[in-house]
Amino acid sequence: MKPLRIAVIGAGPVGLALSLLAARQLPGAQVVLFDARSADRDVSGDARTLALSLGSIQLLERLGAWDAARAEPIRQVWVSQQSPVLAVPAWLGAPEVRLEASELAVPMLGAVLGYGALVAPMQRAWEAAVAAAPARLASRFGTPVNALKDLVDGVEVDAGVAEAFDLAVVAEGGVFGEQKALADLTSDYRQDAWVGTVTLEGGVPGLAVERFTRHGPAALLPLGGPRSALVWCVPRDDDPVRELDDAQRIAVLNTVFDPAIGRVVAVSPLKCFPLGLAAHRSLVRARQVRIGNAAQTLHPVAGQGLNLGLRDAYALAAALRDACDRSRVAPDLDAALSRVAWQRAPDRWAMIATTDFLARSFTWNAPGIDTLRGLGLAALNRLPWVRDALARQMMFGSR
Secondary structure, eight states, X not given: OOOOEEEEEXXXXXHHHHHHHHHHHOTTOEEEEEESSOTTOOOTTOOOEEXXXXXXXXXXXXXXXXXXXXXXXXXXXXXXXXXXXXXXXXTTOOSEEEEETTTTTSSOSEEEEEHHHHHHHHHHHHHHHHHHOTTTEEEEETOOOOEEEEETTEEEEESSSEEEESEEEEOOOOOHXXXXXXXXXXXXXXXXXXXXXXXXXXXXXXXXXXXXXXXXXXXXXXOSTTEEEEEEEEESTTOSSTTOOHXXXXXXXXXXXXXXXXXXXXXXXXXXXXXXXXXXXXXXXXXXXXXXXXXXXOOTTSOOHHHHHHHHHHHHHHHHHHHHHHOSSOXXXXXXHHHHHHHHHHHHHHHHHHHHHHHHHTTOOOTTHHHHHHHHHHHHHTOHHHHHHHHHHHHHOOO
């Protein structure tokens, strides 16, 4: 059988996960990983915060690419609504949902770590795989891909020199501003995310918090000790954060978050990113596949973008493995890719629709929206079977 040639474009977490899966599950395939950054660039110190679900952690553990010592487990999640306009009935309870790993019989709900702490061990695992099988695995770091061109039975990858592959997978990440020009479906929420870190006094170890406010969602993710990562979403046209100094930001944050989680006593310099939806209708077009942020860039309200991308990679590798196992001559790649597109559609579109609805709800000016959101949270917390099913969906998705 002619070896299957796969080009993976982008050596971020999703591209590296796919490359490692393909190296392990497709022993007859040739896999070439392209990335614009140079191989000797040290990414281990990149502190951008990532949140991973338990299912994603289990996948990385199987790949030998998870450094538990550098991750902070999430053992509790509190989601609440700040000050509904109307009071939630006392019999319904507080406008919040609380999840605990112990109640769900899992060691953790997820974990938080820096981008470099995730990518560095993944890259080391990939480099070890390349060293063990240089005839079929290769890295092209420092080699940006300029263009992709469909062929009759494959894809031409132009990275300075044109090469033909059976399949090209685009796994380059990026924020909304970088992806919106390429997507089929886009929506600018007119919101910005301010991100950085805060120091909490009297915080709860392993607690992740999301607070719905009239401006947008604000989240704190545990980083170990008193530090937490902050994601603070606000309207772009009426930004209540931009002109504030650090002392004022601390004061406002202490009114945003419930005192039960601790008191914010310090805040780092914050960076600002525009928020929106940029999604492709399908992961697959001919022999080109998009996964992760290259396929769907979401609002961070549910914190599921990276987890969705890792499930994309898992499903694609499994479909290619099954196609190769069934065939004695040549795998039916087009049928396998079609199955991937259909298999991933429910998980993708459920998450796209959920994050889109929540993000848009913060732009509606109708009276009572905050109250309705609070009532929904309180009702969900009163239905433990629904709440737990939602928690498991967020931990493992559909894969």
